[in-house]
Each structure stands twice: as structure tokens, then as C-alpha cells.
Amino acid sequence: MKIWKLDRLQDLFAALAGERTLYIPADVAGQAKFTPWEPGMEMTKALNTNRSAKDLFFPQVEDLAAFKITGRQIQVEDNREDVEDFVIFGVRACDARSFSILDKVFLEEPADTYYKNRRDHATVMTLACSRPEATCFCTALGIDPQAPGGDVSCWVEGENLYLQANTQKGEALLEKLPAMEEGEKPQGDASVFDRLPLKDVDFSVFSEKALLHWFNSPVWEELSRSCLGCGSCTFVCPTCQCYDVKDFDTGTKVKRFRCWDSCMYSDFTMMAHGTNRPTQKERFRQRFMHKLVYYPNNHDGEIGCVGCGRCLRKCPISMNIVKVAKALKEGSV
Amino acid sequence: MNKEPLIPMVAVVTDIRTDTPDVKTFRVVGLDGKKPFEHIPGQCAMLSMPGVGEALFSITSSPTNEDYLEFSIKKCGCVTSWLHAIEPGQQITLRGPYGNGFPVDTDFAGKDLVFIAGGIGLAPLRSVINYVRHYRARYGAVDIVYGARSKEDLVDYEEILEEWCREEGITVHLTIDNPQPEWDGHVGFVPNYVKELSFDTGKTVVMCGPPVMIKFTLAGLEELGFQREQIYTTFELKMKCALGKCGRCNIGDKYVCKDGPVFRLDQMAVLPDEY
Numbered sequence: 338m339k340i341w342k343l344d345r346l347q348d349l350f351a352a353l354a355g356e357r358t359l360y361i362p363a364d365v366a367g368q369a370k371f372t373p374w375e376p377g378m379e380m381t382k383a384l385n386t387n388r389s390a391k392d393l394f395f396p397q398v399e400d401l402a403a404f405k406i407t408g409r410q411i412q413v414e415d416n417r418e419d420v421e422d423f424v425i426f427g428v429r430a431c432d433a434r435s436f437s438i439l440d441k442v443f444l445e446e447p448a449d450t451y452y453k454n455r456r457d458h459a460t461v462m463t464l465a466c467s468r469p470e471a472t473c474f475c476t477a478l479g480i481d482p483q484a485p486g487g488d489v490s491c492w493v494e495g496e497n498l499y500l501q502a503n504t505q506k507g508e509a510l511l512e513k514l515p516a517m518e519e520g521e522k523p524q525g526d527a528s529v530f531d532r533l534p535l536k537d538v539d540f541s542v543f544s545e546k547a548l549l550h551w552f553n554s555p556v557w558e559e560l561s562r563s564c565l566g567c568g569s570c571t572f573v574c575p576t577c578q579c580y581d582v583k584d585f586d587t588g589t590k591v592k593r594f595r596c597w598d599s600c601m602y603s604d605f606t607m608m609a610h611g612t613n614r615p616t617q618k619e620r621f622r623q624r625f626m627h628k629l630v631y632y633p634n635n636h637d638g639e640i641g642c643v644g645c646g647r648c649l650r651k652c653p654i655s656m657n658i659v660k661v662a663k664a665l666k667e668g669s670v
Numbered sequence: 671m672n673k674e675p676l677i678p679m680v681a682v683v684t685d686i687r688t689d690t691p692d693v694k695t696f697r698v699v700g701l702d703g704k705k706p707f708e709h710i711p712g713q714c715a716m717l718s719m720p721g722v723g724e725a726l727f728s729i730t731s732s733p734t735n736e737d738y739l740e741f742s743i744k745k746c747g748c749v750t751s752w753l754h755a756i757e758p759g760q761q762i763t764l765r766g767p768y769g770n771g772f773p774v775d776t777d778f779a780g781k782d783l784v785f786i787a788g789g790i791g792l793a794p795l796r797s798v799i800n801y802v803r804h805y806r807a808r809y810g811a812v813d814i815v816y817g818a819r820s821k822e823d824l825v826d827y828e829e830i831l832e833e834w835c836r837e838e839g840i841t842v843h844l845t846i847d848n849p850q851p852e853w854d855g856h857v858g859f860v861p862n863y864v865k866e867l868s869f870d871t872g873k874t875v876v877m878c879g880p881p882v883m884i885k886f887t888l889a890g891l892e893e894l895g896f897q898r899e900q901i902y903t904t905f906e907l908k909m910k911c912a913l914g915k916c917g918r919c920n921i922g923d924k925y926v927c928k929d930g931p932v933f934r935l936d937q938m939a940v941l942p943d944e945y
Contacts, residue, residue: 402677404720404763411680411720411761442915447675449915548922552942579917582676582910584721591720595676598916606908606918609747613907613945623920631923 339500339517343493350374350426352514358423360393362386371425380427384470385645389575390432391439393425394455397572397597401451401582404591414590420454424510426462430485431475431645433463435575438643441636442578460510462500463487467525472646474535474659480643483525494523538659540640542666543629551630551665552622559670560661561621563654568599570657571624573647576632579605600624625661675913678718678763681706684738685758689825690818693790694754695730695742698764705738706764711774711797712904712932715766716912717741718749725749726909728931729767730793732800742793742825768912769931772798772876772902781874782810786887788817788860788879792825794904794931795878803837813869817845817860817883821853843867861886871895876902881945888935898936905931905945921945 341349353359359374362381369381371390405412436456443452463485466473475482484490488507492499499522502508511517530536543551571577581598584591598605600623606612614620632641642658649657664670685697698717700706709715709729718724725747731740745754753762772778783802787795802809814834818824824844835842845856845863856863860883869875871894877887884903891901905926910916914928922941924930 406720409760411763413677413680413763415674415677445914447913449676449913450674451676547940549940549942552922578915580910580915582724582916584723586721593720595910598910598918600917608908609750619944626922627917627920631920634923 338520338522339511340520341498341500341517343496343498346380346498347377349498349514350378351376353424353426353510356424356510356513357421360423360425362427371427374426384466384468384473385429385432385647387647388573389435389645389647390425390428391435391575391578393423393459394436394452395439395443395578395580395597398594399451399596401593401595404593405589406591417451417454420458422458422460424460424462426491427464428461428485428487429464429466429645430480430482431473431643432575433461433486434475434478434480434643435645436461438576438632438636438639438641439578441639460489460506461487462489462491462507462510465490465492465525467493467529469530469533470646471534472649473533473644474538474646475644476530476533476536477538478540478640478642478644482530483527492522492525494525535644535646535659538662539666540629540642540662543640543662544633544638548626548630548634552626554665554668556661556664556668556670557618557622560656560664561618564601564617564621564656565653566601566603566617566620567653568601569651569653570648571599571601572597573651575643575645575647576628576641600627625658625665628658629662629665675765676911678716678724678765679706680761681764683756683758683760683762686756689742689827690823692745692754693742693823693825694745695740695826696753698739698741698762699737701761705736707739707767709733709739709767710771711801712771712794713767713769714794714906714912714927714931715739715741715764715768716909717753718763719752720763722752723749724763724910726768726906726912726927728794728797728904728906730796732797732804734801734804742790742796744790766912768927770929772904772932774798774801777902778802778874778876779808780810782812782870782872784813784815784869784873784875786815786860786864786875786877786879788883789819789823790825791877791879791883792816793878795876796826796829798876799834803834803840806837806839811873812840813843813867813873814840815843815845815860815864815867817847817863817879819847820850821846859883859886861890865890865894868894869896871900874900874902878904898939899934901935902932903935903938905933907945 360371363372368387369383403414443449466482628641687695907919912927919926
């Protein structure tokens with residue numbers, strides 16, 4: 338394991354940024370977000386970014402293609418620029434797990450090449466957690482916040498940053514950095530994670546009963562009653578991947594772009610003849626059924642949630658997946 | 671399928687046939703004048719006019735047609751209204767084919783088939799019917815029950831009368847919702863007509879129509895003694911990608927675009943009634 342002195346963290350960033358674009362979680366306009374590093378830019382003190390790291394692979398808005406229309410003729414243009422290599426530093430274990438959850442959707446054949454290009458060119462450097470927040474529950478989903486994964490795992494202990502390559506990509510990156518001292522990481526203290534209030538949320542029950550058992554639960558009516566349909570939960574969620582495709586006439590061309598969408602929105606499944614999810618109850622149910630039942634059914638039982646707690650902090654009516662999971666298990670609100 | 675699945679190809683509408691007051695059938699070829707791609711009956715494709723929108727339509731022509739693809743489209747939203755206003759020679763974009771299609775070469779082989787369609791629901795079934803007609807010897811007796819609001823609303827009426835009705839081993843049962851002059855055929859809704867026809871329960875059923883027709887026809891078929899394992903249908907829900915990624919056409923844990931659009935009704939029994 339390699340060791341880098343924390344008081345020289347800016348030098349590490351400079352070395353990484355000398356290689357390729359480096360994103361670090363930094364405070365921008367009062368909010369922590371993954372930002373291209375510039376000399377002097379410090380890491381945020383916040384545990385995690387406001388929005389998840391998925392933006393770097395699946396941006397909120399991106400162009401898919403352009404069309405030039407002349408009379409009855411159409412010309413299709415793929416105007417994508419080549420994606421260059423980049424590094425993301427400081428990804429937490431929860432967000433790192435979300436990449437593998439998104440991969441199973443976007444990289445399944447036929448692969449989404451927009452997403453795949455960015456994944457292929459990214460090297461993910463994760464950062465272990467030592468001071469979780471009360472809203473954290475990644476451990477309930479089998480994630481070890483002190484073994485965060487990615488291409489390179491990093492730990493802060495005392496005055497040192499410890500770095501360990503997990504993949505060939507990670508090794509290749511570390512080899513390009515200035516020579517570092519080798520050493521063993523001191524044993525961290527994991528006891529704080531045992532004291533987290535949400536550590537015992539039970540996500541194992543969802544595989545034990547049939548899909549329709551959960552779908553027909555009496556709790557949906559009550560749970561969804563206050564939902565505003567604002568979509569905040571989906572926008573901050575690291576695993577939400579639904580998108581819309583829209584056209585925009587620039588005056589000279591038509592740009593086709595995609596943007597994040599939310600199953601919480603009333604027009605999400607609206608067709609010319611109506612929608613199959615007419616009330617907020619159906620839309621609310623869809624979001625949680627997807628995370629807790631549908632995604633696991635399609636992906637070897639893996640729950641489509643990483644316990645980052647963003648939805649717990651952001652929902653304006655304090656509804657969240659933890660409350661939903663508990664109510665479903667108990668069969669009442 | 672294209673290596674860039676979200677980027678469509680350009681195609682040309684070479685012929686437009688008016689079937690009913692609100693249904694037209696569009697003949698589509700690639701820029702080279704050839705059929706854009708091969709498909710299985712029941713598969714769909716994304717048609718689009720950039721700036722208007724993109725939407726999914728079932729391919730109504732049979733794969734045995736070597737020259738072009740056909741789409742029977744009812745005017746009901748943005749993209750369909752635009753399509754209904756164009757003239758032959760107009761270019762559109764196309765991508766596909768998507769979905770699983772009907773098991774025409776496996777489960778259907780050697781079977782007596784009953785096709786049940788309501789309104790524009792004939793569009794995906796026409797592909798199967800004409801495939802079955804092409805490979806007639808591979809299948810048993812064929813019954814086609816088709817209903818629409820009125821005589822004028824029967825899609826492909828000419829083809830039904832001139833070709834399907836005249837073919838050996840195919841029996842066509844047409845019905846319209848209300849009596850009208852010059853109509854000496856059956857009058858009444860499809861589900862009731864199916865019950866009246868009382869088909870042999872050894873047959874395989876393929877149906878497509880509005881959800882309410884599916885629901886009542888299924889009940890009627892079960893009353894007659896049909897098992898859900900013998901009944902196939904095809905769905906259509908809102909889609910953006912048709913690749914199982916945009917996240918909106920799911921019925922429970924199945925995506926209509928990639929796990930469907932064709933489902934056997936026993937598969938639907940374990941899924942939510944959310945379509």
C-alpha cells in the first residue's frame with residue numbers, strides 16, 4: 338500500500354491533474370459537487386456530494402445526435418467528441434457501488450455507448466468513510482464503507498493518505514505518480530458504523546415473497562399520500578437511471594438530447610390515449626418497487642439502493658426508501 | 671442492430687394507404703430503396719421525425735415481404751398526426767427492430783391458430799397472419815376474429831376480403847360494434863363474439879386490441895376452457911429508448927420493449943395489472 342502525506346494533498350491533485358482531468362468533491366456555490374480540479378481547490382468538508390457521482394457517467398443532459406432537415410430530406414449527425422481519460426477522486430463506497438448498479442443497465446447489450454465511453458475512460462479513486470452521518474445506511478445493503486472499492490481505494494489515517502490499487506487501471510494510474518513510500522494502513526475504527534441508527538433496515542425480505550405481494554401491499558396508499566411528485570429523490574439518487582429523449586430545434590438543426598426523467602412525474606408514462614399510472618400512488622409505488630423488487634429480480638437479488646441517504650436528507654416531506662422498506666415489511670404504516 | 675442503438679437511420683416513406691378515417695399504412699424503405707432490416711412478426715421499430723418526436727410502432731408487414739416494411743398507424747398523438755399529414759417521398763428516421771416477436775417457428779408451429787384483434791390491434795397480428803399464410807403447411811386451421819367500431823374502421827379491409835377470406839383453411843369472422851346499412855356480417859363486441867364462436871380449446875390464441883377487449887376476451891376464453899398458456903398477446907407502453915434502459919415501459923419487472931412486447935398470458939398472471 339502506498340502512502341502520501343495529507344499536508345501535500347494539493348501536490349497529489351496536481352500530479353493526477355497533470356495526467357488527465359481530475360474531478361474532486363469540492364464546494365461550489367455552497368454545495369459539494371464533483372468539480373474539475375484547479376490549483377488551490379480544496380476538497381469539501383462534507384461527507385458526500387449533494388448530487389451523486391453518476392453525473393460524470395450519465396450527465397443530467399447530453400446530446401445524442403443532430404439532424405439537418407432540408408425539405409423532405411434528413412441528414413443524421415453524430416457530433417460526439419472523443420471522451421478523454423479522467424480521474425474521479427473521493428468517491429464514497431455508496432456511490433462506487435452505484436456505478437456497478439448502473440453498469441448492469443447501461444452496459445447490458447445493446448450497450449449505451451454514451452455511458453460506456455465515459456466508464457471506459459474513467460479511473461475511480463474511492464475514499465473510505467470514517468465519520469458517517471445519521472442518514473447513512475450503506476452497511477444495511479452489504480456495503481463496507483471502509484473498503485470502498487473502485488480502481489484505487491484511499492484511506493485517511495492520521496497524517497497520511499493510504500492508496501491501494503484494485504484494478505489494472507488503478508495500478509497504471511499510481512505508477513504514473515511520483516514515487517511513494519510503501520507501508521501498512523493502521524487498523525481503522527469501525528465501531529461508529531455499529532451505532533448508526535439505520536444500520537438494521539432489513540432489505541432481505543423483498544426476495545422472500547412474490548412481486549405481487551409487495552405490489553398489492555396496503556401501505557402504498559398511505560405512504561404516497563403526501564408525495565409532491567417533485568422528483569428530488571430521483572435526481573439525487575445515485576442509482577436512478579430513467580431518462581427522457583427530446584428534440585430541440587436550434588433554427589439550423591434539430592438536436593436530439595436526453596435528460597434525466599423521473600417516474601414520480603405525472604407525464605412519465607403518458608401516451609396519446611392516457612397513462613397506465615394515473616395517480617401519485619402508482620408512480621410512487623413504481624419508484625420503490627423498482628429499487629426493492631424489480632431491479633433485484635433482474636439482477637441476482639441486488640437491491641437498487643446504496644444507502645447514501647441523499648433522499649432522506651432531500652425529500653421535502655421526509656418520505657424515503659427506509660420508511661417504505663420498513664412499512665412494506667410490517668405491512669402497515 | 672446499429673452499433674449506436676440510439677442513433678437512427680434515415681428511411682423513406684414510399685407509399686401511404688388510407689385504411690380508415692384515422693388509420694393509414696406507411697410503406698418504408700431505406701435510402702438504398704431496399705427493406706431496412708429483417709424482423710420477426712410482432713417486433714416493433716422506432717419511427718421519428720426530428721423536431722416532432724419519436725415513437726414505437728409495430729411492424730405490420732410480414733418478414734416474408736422482401737421489399738419493404740409497413741406500419742399501420744392510427745392518428746392519435748403528435749408523431750402520428752405528423753405522419754398522417756405527410757406525402758410519399760418524405761424521409762423519416764427509423765431504428766429497430768425491437769422486442770421478442772411471436773414464437774411463429776416454435777410454439778405456433780403445427781398448431782391451429784385463432785387470431786383475435788380489435789381496431790388498430792390488427793396491425794401487429796397482420797404480420798403474423800401473413801407469415802402464417804406464406805408458410806401455410808407449417809400450421810393447422812386458422813381463424814381470424816376481427817372487430818372494429820364500424821365497417822369503415824376495419825383496417826386492411828381490402829386485403830381481408832380479397833386475400834384472407836378466399837384462402838383455404840382460413841376462416842375470417844368480422845364484427846362491428848353497431849348495425850349499419852350494407853353490413854350483413856356479425857354485429858357486437860369482440861369478447862362476446864369469441865364466446866359465441868366457441869372455439870375448440872386445443873387451439874392457440876393470439877390477440878391484440880385495447881386493454882378492455884383483452885380483459886373481457888380473456889375471461890371469455892377461460893370460460894370456454896382455454897388455459898392462459900395457450901394465449902398470446904402483445905403490449906405497447908410509453909417508450910423512449912426501446913432498449914430496456916430509459917425505464918418507463920415496464921410491467922412489474924418486465925420491460926415491454928425487450929422482454930415483450932409479446933407475452934403469454936400465464937406470464938402476465940404474476941405481473942401487476944398496470945398496463
